[in-house]
Amino acid sequence: MLPLLRHARYVLSGNLVTGLAFGLFALFLFAAILGPALAPYNPLQSNAAMALKPPSAAHWFGTDQLGRDIFSRVLVATRLDLTIAFASVVLAFFLGALSGVAAGYFGGWTDRVVGRLADTIMAFPLFVLAMGIVAALGNEVINIVIATAIINFPLYARVARAEANVRRDAGFVEAARLSGNGEGRVLLGHILPNIMPIMMVQMSLTMGYAILNAAGLSFIGLGVRPPAAEWGIMVAEGANFIQSGEWWIALFPGLALMLAVFCFNLLGDGLRDIIDPRMRT
Amino acid sequence: MLTMLLSRLATAIPSIVGVVVVTFMLTRLLPGDPAAYFAGLAASPQAIAEVRTKLGLDKSLPEQFVAYVGDLLQGNLGNSLSTGQPVTFEIATRLPASAELTLVALLLAVAIAIPLGVLAAVKQGTWIDHLCRIVTTVGVSLPVFFTGLLFAYVFYYLLQWAPAPTGRLDIFLSPPTHITGFYLIDSALTGNAETFWAALRQLALPAISMAIFSLAPLARMTRGSMLAVLGSDFVRTARASGLAPRTVVFTYAFRNAVLPVITVLGMVFSFLLGANVLVETVFAWPGIGLYAVNALITSDYAPVQGFVLTMAVLYVTLNLAIDFVYGLVDPRVRLDS
Numbered sequence: 001m002l003p004l005l006r007h008a009r010y011v012l013s014g015n016l017v018t019g020l021a022f023g024l025f026a027l028f029l030f031a032a033i034l035g036p037a038l039a040p041y042n043p044l045q046s047n048a049a050m051a052l053k054p055p056s057a058a059h060w061f062g063t064d065q066l067g068r069d070i071f072s073r074v075l076v077a078t079r080l081d082l083t084i085a086f087a088s089v090v091l092a093f094f095l096g097a098l099s100g101v102a103a104g105y106f107g108g109w110t111d112r113v114v115g116r117l118a119d120t121i122m123a124f125p126l127f128v129l130a131m132g133i134v135a136a137l138g139n140e141v142i143n144i145v146i147a148t149a150i151i152n153f154p155l156y157a158r159v160a161r162a163e164a165n166v167r168r169d170a171g172f173v174e175a176a177r178l179s180g181n182g183e184g185r186v187l188l189g190h191i192l193p194n195i196m197p198i199m200m201v202q203m204s205l206t207m208g209y210a211i212l213n214a215a216g217l218s219f220i221g222l223g224v225r226p227p228a229a230e231w232g233i234m235v236a237e238g239a240n241f242i243q244s245g246e247w248w249i250a251l252f253p254g255l256a257l258m259l260a261v262f263c264f265n266l267l268g269d270g271l272r273d274i275i276d277p278r279m280r281t
Numbered sequence: 282m283l284t285m286l287l288s289r290l291a292t293a294i295p296s297i298v299g300v301v302v303v304t305f306m307l308t309r310l311l312p313g314d315p316a317a318y319f320a321g322l323a324a325s326p327q328a329i330a331e332v333r334t335k336l337g338l339d340k341s342l343p344e345q346f347v348a349y350v351g352d353l354l355q356g357n358l359g360n361s362l363s364t365g366q367p368v369t370f371e372i373a374t375r376l377p378a379s380a381e382l383t384l385v386a387l388l389l390a391v392a393i394a395i396p397l398g399v400l401a402a403v404k405q406g407t408w409i410d411h412l413c414r415i416v417t418t419v420g421v422s423l424p425v426f427f428t429g430l431l432f433a434y435v436f437y438y439l440l441q442w443a444p445a446p447t448g449r450l451d452i453f454l455s456p457p458t459h460i461t462g463f464y465l466i467d468s469a470l471t472g473n474a475e476t477f478w479a480a481l482r483q484l485a486l487p488a489i490s491m492a493i494f495s496l497a498p499l500a501r502m503t504r505g506s507m508l509a510v511l512g513s514d515f516v517r518t519a520r521a522s523g524l525a526p527r528t529v530v531f532t533y534a535f536r537n538a539v540l541p542v543i544t545v546l547g548m549v550f551s552f553l554l555g556a557n558v559l560v561e562t563v564f565a566w567p568g569i570g571l572y573a574v575n576a577l578i579t580s581d582y583a584p585v586q587g588f589v590l591t592m593a594v595l596y597v598t599l600n601l602a603i604d605f606v607y608g609l610v611d612p613r614v615r616l617d618s
Contacts, residue, residue, distance in 0.1 A: 235427055
């Protein structure tokens with residue numbers, strides 16, 4: 001563990017950008033946990049007298065068409081956006097890692113079934129498939145999570161399969177098998193923990209994409225419903241006012257969204273550098 | 282050559298079968314009663330029962346699947362509820378708008394990403410390399426609908442350089458004579474400079490928004506594969522033989538480095554076709570993405586299903602074409618097959 005930490009510190013000190021990404025990440029985590037407590041106004045409280053006011057000292061990010069405080073809404077939305085993305089990434093990890101490891105370890109028909117499933121999902125443009133899934137399952141937040149997990153599934157399954165396949169006949173796996181462990185135990189107790197670092201990198205790399213995907217779906221009216229505070233839907237609401245010059249309604253939630261995705265993309269690259277120095281770009 | 286083409290075609294068949302099965306399953310997944318959905322919100326129980334029989338929803342699942350495939354083979358995707366028109370017809374009339382936007386965006390992305398990637402690799406570690414890294418990371422982080430809105434605000438509202446973000450052509454102009462359905466090509470063919478210019482102006486912002494989003498995988502792959510090729514023995518030999526740096530980079534290195542870039546085009550198309558939906562929504566672009574979004578809003582399911590299927594079939598076809606081009610460009614692949 002110590003060499004890893006030392007290596008992490010070395011990479012962080014050598015790469016200011018990754019350090020910055022970790023800082024941003026902490027900020028988003030902070031906003032997600034404490035956002036609702038910190039918000040100066042009720043994010044759902046409309047106030048017709050204060051509608052469409054540009055940013056000011058009282059309303060840092062201005063107010064929207066219903067007079068709701070945009071700063072509070074952007075802050076509160078952090079939790080929902082990150083939860084959707086995180087839940088979908090975790091779900092994709094469970095589905096993908098388990099089936100991928102099994103495919104790589106057992107080979108044969110398990111491998112063919114998982115491979116065919118992944119190929120079928122990859123045959124769709126991913127966002128379009130997500131649209132179709134949410135439209136079919138119904139307009140609920142949980143369905144955004146499911147759809148995003150499904151389109152990310154092939155990435156996890158493929159990485160897990162390749163990694164498990166390489167380790168199938170490794171010495172430590174052989175030893176585990178010889179000391180009387182069942183196949184399931186070898187798989188979950190010995191192979192899976194060994195590919196966790198790679199899977200963690202995969203998770204942080206897909207997190208940004210998951211946020212973008214979820215926000216894109218709610219932008220076109222799928223999943224999250226108004227008046228809920230969510231970045232994608234807030235940009236969609238602001239879109240109606242862009243042509244009349246009220247830029248702040250769409251800008252701030254859009255910036256928050258962009259920063260969050262940017263942060264996770266940098267974080268993913270940084271984590272990859274820490275875990276696998278050979279792949280450093 | 283023909284055998285290669287046929288073997289590639291054969292690899293696309295499982296994908297197409299998978300796509301058809303998944304789209305079929307998507308209708309079966311509909312929450313509640315699909316017949317009620319297809320009949321519309323204000324339908325009476327009698328009308329719903331009628332729709333159920335008409336759609337064949339009272340039959341068993343395998344029978345329904347056979348009927349669905351039969352309809353597909355005849356190009357029948359059902360009718361749209363809101364317009365009453367066949368979905369196939371509506372999608373076919375809107376497809377050129379989406380195709381024109383997507384192709385222009387792709388050309389733009391390639392035109393920016395490849396020189397950027399090559400430069401970043403040749404001048405590794407300099408400011409242009411960092412610029413490449415920043416541009417690609419920022420590019421994939423920008424939600425494409427947000428970039429589009431930002432552009433519309435800056436270039437339409439503030440600077441007034443761009444026309445209003447509403448559709449393919451100014452409402453005062455009539456579309457060019459229909460030849461290919463691509464306004465740029467049609468107006469150029471008929472020598473209509475005014476329409477060409479107007480169409481180009483409408484196209485610029487949505488195409489740039491999409492290009493920015495999709496240039497990252499291209500630029501990264503170009504840089505990576507150029508770096509690998511530049512470090513290889515034959516480039517060292519070429520350099521040592523005293524060839525001009527230009528010749529080494531373009532004739533020797535670039536030609537070999539471009540191969541992996543072609544494979545990444547599949548991912549770029551996945552990005553572009555998805556981004557297409559969002560950009561069309563922002564710019565009121567009358568393509569199939571906007572059509573699907575409007576259908577979603579009115580719970581008109583047949584168009585959505587038709588849209589997903591069309592996009593998937595397009596994507597499989599594009600991947601097939603990419604595979605084929607790869608085979609043409611790389612003689613090693615031809616020898617293998």
